[in-house]
Amino acid sequence: MRQKTAAASTATSSLFMTAAVVALAANLRAPITTVGPLVPELQRELGLSYAAAGALTTIPLLAFALLAPSAALFARRIGMERTLFYSLVVLLVGELIRPLAGSSWLFIGTALIGAAIAVNNVLMPALVKDAFPGRVGLMMGVYTVTMNVSAAFASGLAVPLADEWGIGWEGAFRFWALLALIAIVIWLPQIQRRKSAAAPSGSRRSSFWRSWLAWQVTLFMGLQSFFFYCVITWLPELGQGKGMAADTAGWLLFFFQFAQLPMMFLSPLLAERMKDQKVLIASSVLLKVAGTAALLVGRGWWLWAGAFFAGVGAGMSFSLAMMLFTLRTRRPLEAAQLSAMAQSVGYLLSAAGPPLFGALYDAAGHFIPPLVLLLIVCAAMMVFGLGAARDKYVDDEVA
Numbered sequence: 001m002r003q004k005t006a007a008a009s010t011a012t013s014s015l016f017m018t019a020a021v022v023a024l025a026a027n028l029r030a031p032i033t034t035v036g037p038l039v040p041e042l043q044r045e046l047g048l049s050y051a052a053a054g055a056l057t058t059i060p061l062l063a064f065a066l067l068a069p070s071a072a073l074f075a076r077r078i079g080m081e082r083t084l085f086y087s088l089v090v091l092l093v094g095e096l097i098r099p100l101a102g103s104s105w106l107f108i109g110t111a112l113i114g115a116a117i118a119v120n121n122v123l124m125p126a127l128v129k130d131a132f133p134g135r136v137g138l139m140m141g142v143y144t145v146t147m148n149v150s151a152a153f154a155s156g157l158a159v160p161l162a163d164e165w166g167i168g169w170e171g172a173f174r175f176w177a178l179l180a181l182i183a184i185v186i187w188l189p190q191i192q193r194r195k196s197a198a199a200p201s202g203s204r205r206s207s208f209w210r211s212w213l214a215w216q217v218t219l220f221m222g223l224q225s226f227f228f229y230c231v232i233t234w235l236p237e238l239g240q241g242k243g244m245a246a247d248t249a250g251w252l253l254f255f256f257q258f259a260q261l262p263m264m265f266l267s268p269l270l271a272e273r274m275k276d277q278k279v280l281i282a283s284s285v286l287l288k289v290a291g292t293a294a295l296l297v298g299r300g301w302w303l304w305a306g307a308f309f310a311g312v313g314a315g316m317s318f319s320l321a322m323m324l325f326t327l328r329t330r331r332p333l334e335a336a337q338l339s340a341m342a343q344s345v346g347y348l349l350s351a352a353g354p355p356l357f358g359a360l361y362d363a364a365g366h367f368i369p370p371l372v373l374l375l376i377v378c379a380a381m382m383v384f385g386l387g388a389a390r391d392k393y394v395d396d397e398v399a
Contacts, residue, residue, distance in 0.1 A: 017131050018139070020190050021124070023183040024084060025143045028120055029151030030176050031095055031113045032060050037158040038169045045169070046103045056110055058351060061229075063114030064121060065347035071122035072336040080127050080332070081191045084120060088184045091116035095177035099170035122339045125325040130332035137272030137323070141265035144319045148264065150179070152257050208341050211397040216387035217324045217338060220281075222346030223381040224317040226353040227288060227374055231256060231310060233354040235295075238367050242299045256307040260315025267319045271327065280320055281385035287313030289378050296371040317381070321346075328394050338394055 035042075039053045074083040090112055098109025124143060132139045154176060161172040208214040235256060239249030267284075271277045291310025294302045325339040360370040 014132075016186075017190065018142070020183075020186050021128065021131075021139060021143055022146050023179075023186045024088065024120060024124065025146040026150040027088070027091060027176075027179050027183055028117055028124075028147045030154035030179060031091070031117070031173075032057065033151040034154040034158045034172065034176055035110075037155055038162060038172060041162060041169045042106070046106065048103060052103070055107070059107065059110050060114035060117060061347050061351045063111065064118045065344050065351065067115050067118040068122050068340045068344040068347070071119040072333070072340040074119070075123055075126070075336050076333060079191075080123050080130065080336070081187070084123055084127065085184070085187045085191050087116040087119040088180055088187060091120075092177055092180040092184060095173065095180055099173045118343075121343055123336055125322050125339050126332045126336035129326040129329075129335045136326050137268040137270070140268035140319065140323050140326070144268070144322060145261055145265045148257065148260060148315075152254070156254070208337055208394055211394045213328060213388065213390070213392055213397055214338055214341060214394045216384045217321075217328055217394070218342040218345045219384040220317075220324070220381060220388045221321040221342040222349035223377050223384065224284075224314070224321055225346050225350035227377055227381070228314050228318065229350045230353045230357045230370070230374060231314070234357055234361075234367075234370070235307065238295060239303055241367060242303060244303070252303060252307050255304065256311040256314075259308045259311025260318070262315070263312050264315035264319045267316045268323045271320060271323045276391040277320060277324070277327070277389040278386050280316065281389045282382065284313045284316035284320060285378050285382045285385060287316065288381075289313075289375060292371055292374045292378065296368065296375075317385075320385075324388055328388070328392065330393055330395060334395055 035056050039048075039056070042048050042056075043053055071083065094109045094112030094116060096109075097105050098113070099105075100109075125140065128139045128143060129136055158172050161167060161175055162169050165171070167175070232253060235253045236249040239252045244252065263284075267280055271280055274280070287309050291306045291308070291313060294306030294309065296306075298306065321342070325335045325342065329335045329338050357370040357373065360373060361367060363369070
């Protein structure tokens with residue numbers, strides 16, 4: 001009887017933690033992707049320049065990079081669940097003050113949102129490793145798909161919420177605060193129930209910056225992010241440059257984003273069952289190469305084929321990058337340390353991608369040089385990704 005009761009309690013706890021992971025993941029991109037479609041309204045009502053509007057997406061990326069190391073420090077001191085809970089509170093505050101009168105509140109709120117998401121980005125893979133030791137691949141798939149589906153819906157619903165619902169850009173921004181509030185309610189019992197130790201038994205402070213394997217994971221993470229942000233920033237412009245109507249080019253980007261989802265879910269499941277992940281890493285990069293080549297040489301349906309292959313490859317490489325944080329470490333806090341290092345460097349690298357892509361386009365007057373840049377990035381991604389896919393642990397190199 002006691003065994004049945006214990007099993008039921010464990011199942012209930014696992015169910016609630018699954019809901020907590022899903023609720024938190026739904027908040028990790030939606031507050032950012034809802035901004036882009038509303039930029040014209042923000043410029044019209046707040047008088048923002050193009051540079052200031054661009055900063056609304058740059059600020060979160062810089063926050064991801066600069067604040068990632070502090071996430072592991074907070075987790076070590078007060079525990080992962082408490083750190084994630086407090087970050088959700090910061091996220092909610094940022095979403096509520098962002099629409100207040102005056103552009104200063106817009107940037108302050110955006111900075112708070114970026115800081116909160118930076119912490120969550122780092123700790124979620126570690127939490128999954130800690131809470132679901134036997135189902136890491138499954139839960140990482142659920143986590144990454146939830147994050148990206150919510151991001152897609154947030155970008156798609158932004159204008160309808162503002163215009164058709166008549167709540168303006170302020171209301172459209174506040175709408176997504178509901179997700180943060182729901183996540184806070186779900187997470188409150190988690191920090192009371194689990195009360196995990198701030199530093200689990202056997203965890204130690206390791207200098208992963210001295211590990212070549214950690215740097216390979218980091219550079220793979222950064223390069224795949226560089227590729228992704230270049231594509232989502234410039235794909236609509238590329239489509240229009242090759243004869244597409246503006247609305248059709250927008251659907252091309254939507255197609256790229258949703259092509260990511262199936263393999264984004266399946267790749268962590270497959271990676272967990274493999275001794276090493278070289279086949280998956282190589283496949284993801286080759287798909288990106290095929291997609292980029294189609295975008296480079298083609299028009300019409302070639303662009304749709306390019307968006308599809310690049311999207312599938314991007315979905316695989318992102319989820320594999322997240323999965324490597326858990327596969328190349330033995331303990332949850334070590335996974336958080338590796339995640340912090342990889343995301344700190346990786347998002348700095350990715351923040352340079354769209355401006356560099358655009359600068360090459362401006363210099364040449366066409367998309368051949370920037371697309372060749374993406375092929376070079378893919379080559380580097382292959383080299384570092386195959387190194388990161390080896391069946392080794394980072395802490396063995398720094399012990």
